[in-house]
Amino acid sequence: MKKPKDVTEGAPTEMKEEAIRVPFVQKLLHLSDSSAILSATDEIFNHVDTNDVMWSGEGERRVEVNFLFKQPFLDVPVISLALSGIDADQARNLRFNLQSENVSSTGFTAVFLTWEDTHIARASITWTAIGPIAPPRSGRSSQQGRGQN
DSSP: OOOOOTTTTTTOEEEEEOOOSOOEEEEEESSSEEEEEEEEEEEEEEEEETOOOOOOOOOEOOOOOOOOSSOBBOOOOOEEEEEEEEEEEEOOOOOOOEEEEESSSSSSEEEEEOOTTTOOEEEEEEEEEEEEOOOOOOEEEEOOBBBOO
């Protein structure tokens, strides 16, 4: 992974694997008989309530959340991640990077990274996976599933 240029090479990284407290409800929309969009939106972490590393730490820090698709794709899908909400300390610079890693036909890992003295209380993301998928059994869309850690 390419580090942000503000981070000193070799500096220790604090990492937190998050248990998802509210499920990311996955929405599946079949675009055709062979392709679909799978998406979800929710809070990826809340560290202000527990005074955890993204809110109280300094230096490079990251949160990783693993997601399993409620229906596997036939091939590796394209993943799009977007920040849908953030609450941060207004007295400090806001620095973050949001990316996907370990993308496969069955899931991916969302990674939220910050560094220096940035303090982030909580953040929400929206993710979308687009790719080839088995034809629907009945109906054109469904709603269920959750991110898993």
